[in-house]
Each structure stands twice: as structure tokens, then as C-alpha cells.
Amino acid sequence: MKKPPVFWKACIAGIVLLCILSFTPLVIPSDVADPEFLGMPRTLWAGFLVYIGIVVLTFIGTMVHPQAGQVQGETE
């Protein structure tokens, strides 16, 4: 049975949002390294968070994909 696509679409929206955020001053402010976290400059720790966020959403995406319950056996 196909899963409703709403959660899958939410994952896509989340990933698009995270990607857009990566190119805003929130993650890459020009010539700003503060605030630091565990000694890491802002662009790096914020970049780590974005990366982890995308991977987690990818994982959730594999669970909620409309075909997730159907994908078994050989190529469909």
C-alpha cells in the first residue's frame, strides 16, 4: 500500500530549505567567524549542522517515501 506523500514532500521541503540556508549569511556570513562552538568557527559548525540535518532528512525520506512499503525484491 502506498504511503501518503505528505511526509515525503515535507522531507523535500526541509532539504530545500536547509540547502538555501547554507548560502545565506546565517551559515556563510562574510568575514565573520563568531560565535564559535567547541572552538569551531561559525561557518563550519553551522555547515556540520546543515549536513547532519540533510542526512537525517534523507534517512526519514527513505522511511516515508510513498513507495517505501513496496520496495522489495528486484528492480521495480
Place this chain on the structure above:
Amino acid sequence: MSGWFWVMIGVYLAMLAAVGLNSWRKTKSAEEYIMGGSKIGVFVGMLTFAATLFSTFTLMGMPDFFRTHGVGAWIYLAISDAAMFFLVIWFGLHLRRVATEHDFQGMAGLLSQRYRTRFAGVVYLAGIFLFLVPYVAIQIRGIAIFLSAVFPETLPAWAWSLGIVCVMLMYSEIGGLRAIIHCDVIQGTILLIVLWIIAVGCIRFFGGVGAMFEQVKQMDPALLSTPGPKGLFTPQFLIASFFAILFLPVTQPQITTRLVIIKCDKTLFRMATGLGIFTFLVLVPTIAIGLYGAVKYAGLPTGEFLENVLLHDQHDVIAAIVVVGLLAAATSTADSQLFALGSEVRSFLLLKGKSPLFVTRLAIFAFGMAALIFSIVSGNQLVLIARVSFAGTSMMAPMILAGILSKHKPGPEVVAATLLGLILFLYSQLPAVTFLPSLPKAVGPVRFDLALLLALGLCTALSTAYRSLSPRHPS
């Protein structure tokens, strides 16, 4: 180090030979030779995808990028890679469905079928030849120059290039895609181990991660933010690079083939998540290696920095493993790309009927020779040539996406626009010639390559929308 090097290289070559011969024994048909048996599981799939993706670009280029341009290098590569793994799920499922319907033998053949014109296959073949051969060549050149600098008395750079191409061609020609995939597993594992061994040594040098960033701040605070000391990582550069890298699974045949031959869709899902974790583990150590270079070897040219950090600062045994790791990184990408180029020629020729396997083997050999010649005459800008290669192939992404995703037959105007886009992109990368007009660096506020990709995307979207709405264009 020399003695240890020859021992390690002997072990490495023996492993490749064993894999090549084993694959040759198991390969019973031309189909298996080209598609590797099409039963790739999660672990092997993840490592072959990663090893194909991560080349000397990762082991040599990324540390140098962190050293020269600072922490913005993380946004440049890691964010694009993470988004790419999500694209693997979305695009991979569509591709696998279409591949099953059309008996996939390669993207050139598939596009020709979807567009119902061989023109689509020709444009695709031209695009991958123009942009993949230089990329293969720069992999070979990077490692050959490095080896000739490390062993100045042994062989010149061109001889190392020749040796590397011969080894790659040997196991690729003998064992086919199965051999390449299983060599990728060895090469990907070596790459990960080598990166962490070096990175741990670099962090120890500083006395911890916090101390590392503190010393980098004292050396050059611009390394800890964007756009970096040389102003490279502007938002536009990062966005243009993002799309160039994001579309690799769509545009690069060695990756699309791997998406098709994965055992099942569930395996594809697991592989995508696994790749996210594996890539994080591969890229994090390149930060430490690069920042170590920023503090210790700030003023040195790239080659000397790499020689010092990868070899002279390491124990002899580790240095020997590192050299093998470099070889593994270069060959794992280059062999897959050469093989994919040969397979694509075959998939295109199959449209006309039979395509004997020896034609594929001959094509792989010819592409190998072209890459060898280019590696001897090309420049040294590893990361930037790689980026041009990625950006060049990304121009074909709208055409391929329309070919795979559209429910209606996509129009030949999309193929014509793509050809024009490739020509314009190539022209923009050529050195200025006085009697020819030069192209603008930007269209309004937007970089030229990004504007070109956006224009191609728009043309393709309009064409697809028109054909899906018009009753004159049935599916």
C-alpha cells in the same frame, strides 16, 4: 620509505589482479561485463559509489582547498554531496523505472530512445567526452606528478601516468564492471583509513581541535570564514558549484550506471543514507589536514605542501600506505569513468543493432589513451579543473531530467538548447583569443555558468510544459 612503498604497491597490485581475475571467471556474458551482474548490495554499492565519487580531488585537492581558502570548503563540497544523496533517492527511483522499461545499457542509448532521436545520444556522448576525459586525465596527472616528485630517481611523470593507465586498463578490460566495483571497495576502504591516519597526526600536532582553530586564527583569521583569504567562496561561486556537484548522479555515466545496477530500490534507499555517513567520515579529516597545512606550510606551493603533509611528516610505513591510498583514490574514479565512456559508446551503437564487446573494449582503450595524452599536456589545477568538469556535465542535467521524468516525449529543441549550452560553456572556459569576441563573466549579477544552467533549465521546463499541454504531442 622506498622499500615499504614497493611492498605496499606490490600488495595493492596483487589485490587488484586477484579481483580482476576473479571477476573475469564469474563474468559469463557481455551484459555481465558491462553491467557487473546487476546485483549490488548496500555495502558494496555504498563503497563503489563513494570510491567513484571521491578521487585525488578529495585526498589532495580538498586539504589544499582548506589550507588556501579556509572553512568555506566545507560548504563547497559537503553540503552539495549531502543534497546529492537525497537526489540519489528521488532521481534513482525514476531512473530505475525507466531503465527497466527501456532495457538500460547506458544513458546515451536511453536518451536516444526517450527523445526518439539519436541526436540526444550524440550530444550526451559529446558532453561526457569533452568533460570527463580531462577529469580522468587530471586524476592521473595529479598522482603522476606527485610520484615523480617523491621518487625523482625512479621514473618521470609521463612514465608514472603510463603505468597507472596500463594498470587501470588491464583490470577493467579483463574483469569488466564487476572488477571495477570490487576494486572500488578496496580503494574506498584504503582512502578512508589513510585520511584518518593523517588527520589524527595533524590534530595531535595542534594538541586538540580547539587548539587547531586557535592557531589557524593567529595565522590568518580569514581562513575561518567565507569568502576566505583569496575571496573565492562567494555565495555565487558556492551556489554554482552546488548545482554542478548536485547533478553528478544525473549527468555522470559511471554514477547513473551504479544507480541502475543496485539490487533493489530498498538497497538504493539504504545506500543513500550510508553514503551520507561515509562522506562525512571522508570529508572531516580533510579539514584537519588542510588546516595543519595552513599553519605549518602556509607559504608553500601545493605540491610541496602535499609532499610534506602526506609523506615527510609520516612514518615510513604510513607514508607508503598514503601513496597507495593516493593511487587508489585516483584509479577508483578514473577507471570507472573510462569504463563508463566505453559503455556509453556501446549503448549508443546498440541502437543500430549488435555491438560486439570488442568495440566496447576498444573504446575504453581509446579513451584511456586520450586521457593519458591529456594528462601529459594538461595543467595542474586539480580542484578547479574538476569543478569545470562537473559544471560542464551539469549543463546536460535539464536534458537528462526531462528525458527520464517527462511522461511525454521530450522535444528535440531541448537537445539543441543543450548542445548550444555545452558549446557556450566550453567557449567561456577557453583562453581568450584576440580575434574572437569573449563571453561576459556574468549575466547581470549572475555568474555566466550559473546563468547558462538556469537558462537551460527554464527552456527545458517550458518545452516540457508545452508538450504536456499540447494535444499534438502525445506521450
